[in-house]
Amino acid sequence: MSNDIKATTSGADYDAIVIGAGFGGLYMTHKLRNELGMKVLSFDRNNDVGGTWFSNRYPGILSDTESFYYCYSFDKELLQEWTWKNRYVNQTEILEYLNHFADRYDLRKSYEFETDVKSAIFNDSTELWDVETNKGNKITAQHLITGLGLLSATNVPNFKGINTFEGQKFHTADWPHGGVDFTGKRVGVIGTGSTGTQFITSTAPLAGHLTVFQRSPQYTVPIGNGPISEEFTQNIKANYDASWKQIKGSMVAFGFVESTVPAAGLPVEETDKVFEKAWQYGGGFRFMFETFSDIAVDPGANEAACVFIRKKIGEIVNDPKTAKMLQPKDIYAKRPLCDSGYYATYNRDNVTLVDVKANPIVEITPKGIRTEDGEHELDILVFATGFEAVDGNYIKMDIRGRNGIEMKDKWAKGPRSFNGMSNAGFPNMHMILGPNGPFTNLPPSIETQVEWISDFIGDMKENKQLTAEATLEAENAWCKTCEDVANMTLFPKADSWIFGANIPGKENTVQFYLAGLGNYTDVIKAEAKGGYQNFNFTYAQ
Numbered sequence: 001m002s003n004d005i006k007a008t009t010s011g012a013d014y015d016a017i018v019i020g021a022g023f024g025g026l027y028m029t030h031k032l033r034n035e036l037g038m039k040v041l042s043f044d045r046n047n048d049v050g051g052t053w054f055s056n057r058y059p060g061i062l063s064d065t066e067s068f069y070y071c072y073s074f075d076k077e078l079l080q081e082w083t084w085k086n087r088y089v090n091q092t093e094i095l096e097y098l099n100h101f102a103d104r105y106d107l108r109k110s111y112e113f114e115t116d117v118k119s120a121i122f123n124d125s126t127e128l129w130d131v132e133t134n135k136g137n138k139i140t141a142q143h144l145i146t147g148l149g150l151l152s153a154t155n156v157p158n159f160k161g162i163n164t165f166e167g168q169k170f171h172t173a174d175w176p177h178g179g180v181d182f183t184g185k186r187v188g189v190i191g192t193g194s195t196g197t198q199f200i201t202s203t204a205p206l207a208g209h210l211t212v213f214q215r216s217p218q219y220t221v222p223i224g225n226g227p228i229s230e231e232f233t234q235n236i237k238a239n240y241d242a243s244w245k246q247i248k249g250s251m252v253a254f255g256f257v258e259s260t261v262p263a264a265g266l267p268v269e270e271t272d273k274v275f276e277k278a279w280q281y282g283g284g285f286r287f288m289f290e291t292f293s294d295i296a297v298d299p300g301a302n303e304a305a306c307v308f309i310r311k312k313i314g315e316i317v318n319d320p321k322t323a324k325m326l327q328p329k330d331i332y333a334k335r336p337l338c339d340s341g342y343y344a345t346y347n348r349d350n351v352t353l354v355d356v357k358a359n360p361i362v363e364i365t366p367k368g369i370r371t372e373d374g375e376h377e378l379d380i381l382v383f384a385t386g387f388e389a390v391d392g393n394y395i396k397m398d399i400r401g402r403n404g405i406e407m408k409d410k411w412a413k414g415p416r417s418f419n420g421m422s423n424a425g426f427p428n429m430h431m432i433l434g435p436n437g438p439f440t441n442l443p444p445s446i447e448t449q450v451e452w453i454s455d456f457i458g459d460m461k462e463n464k465q466l467t468a469e470a471t472l473e474a475e476n477a478w479c480k481t482c483e484d485v486a487n488m489t490l491f492p493k494a495d496s497w498i499f500g501a502n503i504p505g506k507e508n509t510v511q512f513y514l515a516g517l518g519n520y521t522d523v524i525k526a527e528a529k530g531g532y533q534n535f536n537f538t539y540a541q
C-alpha cells in the first residue's frame with residue numbers, strides 16, 4: 001500500500017476511507033487521492049475492482065443502458081479512446097472497462113481487496129471515524145465514503161429446506177467465475193425480474209430442461225441489441241459533449257430525450273403506432289419514457305402501454321395458457337425491463353413455466369422444489385431473487401454516528417438521507433447512491449454525486465472544517481420531497497425493490513428521488529452555492 005502524503009491535517013490515519021470498488025468507489029478514490037491530494041485508503045470485499053460487474057456473471061448478463069452512456073463522462077480522452085462493439089455492453093466488457101479505468105488512474109494501489117469493512121463508528125471525542133475490517137485492521141479517518149452499491153446485497157428468500165438441496169445452487173449475483181455447465185441438466189430458476197429474464201432467455205438453449213418459477217409476470221420489451229457501425233460510433237464520439245449535457249439535465253439519464261407528449265386522450269391507433277416503433281427500436285426506459293410523457297403518472301396512459309405489451313405476449317407465445325400466465329394484470333410501474341427474446345423462450349419444448357402465486361413453493365427438497373401440486377426435480381437451482389436494494393449493505397455493517405446512534409435503528413422504518421448523500425447524526429459520512437438519490441441510468445448519477453462530495457470535502461479542507469453534518473430538518477424536508485414526488489407517479493402502486501417491497505418484513509418506503517437527474521443536480525448545486533446552509537460544521541482546534 002502506498003500513499004504519497006504521509007500526514008493528515010485531522011490527525012487521523014487517513015483523510016478518507018472509501019468502501020467499494022465499483023463505478024462509485026473507483027471514481028471517488030481517484031478524485032480524493034489524485035485531484036485533492038488526500039491520503040486515501042479504499043476497501044472492497046471482492047478480490048478485484050468492478051463491483052456489480054465483478055459479482056454478476058450469469059449467462060445473458062447485459063447492461064440495458066446503451067453502451068456509450070454506461071461509462072464515465074469526465075475523462076474526454078477515455079471517451080474517445082474506448083470503443084464499444086454493440087449497442088449494449090455485456091459484463092465482460094464492463095469489467096474490462098473498469099479494469100482499464102483502475103489501471104489508467106493507478107487506483108489499485110489505494111485498495112485493500114478481499115477485505116470486508118465490518119464497522120464504522122464515529123468517535124465523539126476525536127470527531128473521526130473508527131473503522132474496523134474483518135482482517136483486524138483498525139483505522140481512523142476524517143471522512144467515510146460509502147460506495148456500497150444499491151443493488152449489491154443479495155436477497156435469498158428463506159425457503160423451507162433450502163439447505164437440503166443436493167444439486168448445485170447459485171444466486172445470480174454470486175456466480176462462479178468459471179461459469180456453470182448446464183448441458184443436459186434440469187435447471188430451475190426462481191425470479192423473473194431483469195436478471196431472471198436475462199438468465200432464462202440465455203440458459204434455455206443451453207439446458208436440458210429449464211423450469212421457471214414465476215411469482216409475478218413482467219412487462220418487458222425487446223432490447224434491440226446488435227453491432228454498431230464505425231460510422232455510428234464516430235457520430236456518438238463527435239457529439240459526446242452535447243449528449244452528456246443532455247443526459248445530465250434529463251430525467252432518467254439514458255441518453256434520449258424524454259417525451260413531452262401525453263398518451264392520455266389519444267386514440268389507440270395512434271398510441272399503438274408509437275409503441276410499435278419503440279418496440280421495434282428496443283430499450284425498456286425508451287419504451288416507458290421516450291414514447292409518451294405520462295406512462296409513469298397517468299393510469300389511462302399506463303394501461304394503454306399494458307394493453308399493447310399484453311397483446312404482444314399473446315401474439316408471441318404459442319400456448320394460450322402459458323401466454324396468459326405471462327401476461328401481467330397489474331400496472332406497468334416497476335423498473336422498465338427489456339430482453340433478447342424472453343417471451344418467445346416459452347415456445348421451446350424444454351421450458352416449463354410454473355406460476356408460484358397460484359401454485360406456491362412449499363419447500364426445497366434434496367431433489368428439487370416442491371410446489372403445492374408436486375415435486376419438480378432439478379440438478380441446478382438458480383436464485384434470480386434480486387437484492388436488498390439501497391440499504392442492504394449499510395444495515396449489514398455496524399455503522400454508528402454521533403452519540404452511538406446506530407444506522408440500522410435510524411433506518412428501521414426505511415432508509416433516509418439528506419440529498420441522497422448525507423445523514424443527520426453521521427458527520428463526514430458521504431454516501432454514493434445512498435437512499436433517496438436519483439433513479440436513473442446510474443453512472444451519470446454516480447459521477448454527479450462523486451463530484452459533489454469531492455467538491456464538498458475540498459471546500460471543507462479550504463475552510464479548515466473538521467466535520468460537516470446535515471441537519472435533521474434538512475433530512476426530513478428532503479425525505480418529504482421524495483415522498484411527494486413519488487406519490488405523483490404510479491411507481492408506489494407496484495410492489496418492487498424500488499420501494500423495498502421485495503423483502504418480507506421490510507418497511508415499504510420511498511427510496512429514490514423520482515424527479516430526475518437534472519432537477520437533482522440543480523438542488524445539490526444550489527446547496528453548494530448557498531454555502532452548505534443545511535449542514536452544521538465543527539472546526540479543527
Ligand code: FAD
Nearest residue numbers: 020022023024044045051052063064065117148149441442
Ligand atoms: P457496486 O458496483 O455495487 O459496488 C459496490 C461494492 O462495494 C461491491 O464491490 C461490494 O463488494 C463493495 N462492498 C459493499 N459493502 C462492503 C463492505 N462492508 N466492505 C467491503 N466492500 C463492500 N445500472 C444501470 O444504470 N444500467 C444498467 O443497465 C444496469 N444493469 C444492472 C444489471 C445487474 C445484473 C445489476 C445487479 C445491476 C445493474 N445496474 C445497472 C446497477 C449497477 O449496480 C450500477 O449501474 C453500478 O454498477 C453501481 O456501482 P457502485 O459502485 O455504486 O456499486
Ligand code: NA7
Nearest residue numbers: 151157191192193194195196215216335384385386497502
Ligand atoms: P428483482 O427485480 O427484485 O427480481 C427478483 C425476482 O425474484 C422477482 O421476479 C421476484 O418476484 C422474485 N422473487 C423474490 N422473492 C421470491 C420468492 N420468495 N418467491 C418467488 N419469487 C421471488 O431483482 P433482479 O435481480 O431481477 O433485478 C434487480 C435490478 O438489478 C434490476 O432492476 C437491474 O437494475 C439490475 P416478484 O416480482 O417480487 O413477485
